[in-house]
Amino acid sequence: MPHPMRGATAITGLGMTPMGRVYGKSATELAADAVRTAIADAGLAKGDIDGLLINPGITGFTGGGISLPLQNYLGMTNLRLLNHMNAAGSTAAQMVQYAALAINAGMARHVVCVFADLPLSEGKSAGGAYGGAARNPGRPQGMAGLAPAAGFFGANTGYALAAQRHMALYGTNHDQLGTIAVGQRKWAGMSPISQMRDPITMEDYHNSRWIIEPLHLLDCCLVSNGAIAVIVSSAEDAVNMPQPPVYIWGMGQGHPGDPARHGFDPETETGARIAAQTAYAMAGVGPEDVTQCQLYDCYTYTVLVTLEDYGFCKKGEGGAFVEDGKLGPGGALPTNTGGGELSGYYMWGMTPLSEAVIQGRGQGGQRQANNDVILCTGNGGMLSYHACLVLSPNRS
Amino acid sequence: MAEAAAPQKPLPQPDEASEPFFTGAMEGRLMIMRCSACGVARIPSRAHCDNCLSPDFEWEEASGRGTVHTFGVMHQKYHPGFFDELPYNLAVIELEEGPRLSTNLVGVENSAIRVGMPVVVDFQRYDDVALPKFRPA
Numbered sequence: 001m002p003h004p005m006r007g008a009t010a011i012t013g014l015g016m017t018p019m020g021r022v023y024g025k026s027a028t029e030l031a032a033d034a035v036r037t038a039i040a041d042a043g044l045a046k047g048d049i050d051g052l053l054i055n056p057g058i059t060g061f062t063g064g065g066i067s068l069p070l071q072n073y074l075g076m077t078n079l080r081l082l083n084h085m086n087a088a089g090s091t092a093a094q095m096v097q098y099a100a101l102a103i104n105a106g107m108a109r110h111v112v113c114v115f116a117d118l119p120l121s122e123g124k125s126a127g128g129a130y131g132g133a134a135r136n137p138g139r140p141q142g143m144a145g146l147a148p149a150a151g152f153f154g155a156n157t158g159y160a161l162a163a164q165r166h167m168a169l170y171g172t173n174h175d176q177l178g179t180i181a182v183g184q185r186k187w188a189g190m191s192p193i194s195q196m197r198d199p200i201t202m203e204d205y206h207n208s209r210w211i212i213e214p215l216h217l218l219d220c221c222l223v224s225n226g227a228i229a230v231i232v233s234s235a236e237d238a239v240n241m242p243q244p245p246v247y248i249w250g251m252g253q254g255h256p257g258d259p260a261r262h263g264f265d266p267e268t269e270t271g272a273r274i275a276a277q278t279a280y281a282m283a284g285v286g287p288e289d290v291t292q293c294q295l296y297d298c299y300t301y302t303v304l305v306t307l308e309d310y311g312f313c314k315k316g317e318g319g320a321f322v323e324d325g326k327l328g329p330g331g332a333l334p335t336n337t338g339g340g341e342l343s344g345y346y347m348w349g350m351t352p353l354s355e356a357v358i359q360g361r362g363q364g365g366q367r368q369a370n371n372d373v374i375l376c377t378g379n380g381g382m383l384s385y386h387a388c389l390v391l392s393p394n395r396s
Numbered sequence: 397m398a399e400a401a402a403p404q405k406p407l408p409q410p411d412e413a414s415e416p417f418f419t420g421a422m423e424g425r426l427m428i429m430r431c432s433a434c435g436v437a438r439i440p441s442r443a444h445c446d447n448c449l450s451p452d453f454e455w456e457e458a459s460g461r462g463t464v465h466t467f468g469v470m471h472q473k474y475h476p477g478f479f480d481e482l483p484y485n486l487a488v489i490e491l492e493e494g495p496r497l498s499t500n501l502v503g504v505e506n507s508a509i510r511v512g513m514p515v516v517v518d519f520q521r522y523d524d525v526a527l528p529k530f531r532p533a
Contacts, residue, residue: 134474136406143417143441145408147498149527152486153474161488165466168511212486213469213506259446261438262494267466 010238010245013042013231030227031116051081051108057117088380092349093387099232116227160212162267170316178205183328188339190367221341246360250283250390271386272309283390294352334369349378403476460517
């Protein structure tokens with residue numbers, strides 16, 4: 001018996017604003033642009049929308065992020081489902097999950113899931129918004145002050161130290177991480193909406209400056225302004241809507257936290273392992289059935305460790321798995337076909353999700369890959385929060 | 397006329413919950429908390445054990461010995477208090493009692509740091525606070 005949620009709902013609308021160094025609009029205005037575009041894309045009217053799930057990016061923490069007032073900005077007066085969610089980079093997939101569950105339970109019919117963020121200011125460095133404790137003036141209180149006193153700042157730090165541990169335990173090397181960066185840039189060159197389209201070589205990768213060793217600049221994602229919205233509907237509705245439905249076959253989450261003591265290895269063993277079991281079981285597939293991946297790629301290392309935890313290879317063998325270029329154009333496992341967050345655009349979990357929808361519809365143009373079974377993942381915190389979707393253009 | 401102060405590192409301000417840790421540090425002792433219910437040791441200053449949620453604990457002086465769980469070398473300019481020291485190392489040390497601590501290594505070239513390397517605590521004193529750093533054992 002297939003799982004009752006398998007193929008019961010679908011993504012039926014997609015709206016994207018310009019992304020990157022986009023200035024002149026607030027996060028709320030960008031969100032409204034994305035929602036309006038998604039509603040039109042789905043062939044719906046505003047009054048058809050009865051669910052709204054809202055995810056700010058880093059501006060949800062640093063100020064100016066979208067939140068519940070977006071409902072009134074959009075003038076949505078008949079919502080049956082509404083929330084503001086923030087499980088970091090796992091939120092986009094989570095919003096789709098909660099939308100699908102609500103629709104299947106009869107609590108809503110067409111749910112908009114929207115992300116908007118505005119971390120970039122004109123004339124300021126891209127990394128500033130992600131500097132964490134470096135932004136705070138004065139002396140931090142108590143034990144929370146130990147890490148900044150040691151110069152631990154920003155998301156880069158945690159991921160650099162995680163990558164280092166994987167390299168030390170398993171011999172993962174920079175050529176392997178670089179292969180991911182170079183491959184994704186090739187994909188980005190085939191996407192008209194990606195921010196970084198000029199090809200890069202392995203030499204460019206190795207020569208790119210250190211951010212935090214072992215991470216080079218080209219191991220790290222972009223920082224982008226912009227917004228993306230998707231609409232989730234029932235499979236019954238989806239077949240009568242204008243876009244090819246992208247059916248939700250499976251979904252799962254895994255949140256191992258960051259236990260900082262002996263016996264745990266959160267740097268190299270992520271929530272993807274838990275999420276994979278749930279999602280594969282619901283979808284009735286395994287890694288051998290996945291034809292393409294859209295993986296959260298805040299860093300090259302995130303892609304590598306995520307592939308391991310979804311069972312594409314054994315723990316520790318991610319480096320050897322990717323080094324033949326199988327993730328890039330022409331490879332056996334097309335991954336992050338829009339360039340991902342490294343080279344495409346950084347809309348948190350909406351980056352892999354939006355490309356998964358484009359691919360699931362068969363609208364990938366020259367970068368279109370086999371879309372029979374798409375694994376789409378979101379990761380947040382220090383590999384702490386994880387959610388995924390298994391998607392397909394086929395209802396069953 | 398006052399001179400512009402040199403950029404300061406963000407040194408922690410001890411609070412009530414962390415006072416035993418920072419008092420110990422000024423005396424050259426690395427203080428940890430050990431759960432009275434399950435026996436798991438933790439870095440202060442959670443009120444509850446993150447293993448079993450018991451609120452009962454005792455302060456204990458750690459041996460000061462541990463190993464490098466992982467590390468990195470910072471090249472990015474984040475905080476002006478650190479600009480003069482770039483590139484500097486970042487290290488997560490696993491104490492032999494179990495908990496892990498975010499800190500720096502002293503007395504070792506960045507290029508010589510290895511995961512698994514044995515280290516021992518070496519307190520760095522500032523005016524009103526001392527911080528546990530680690531050096532190769």
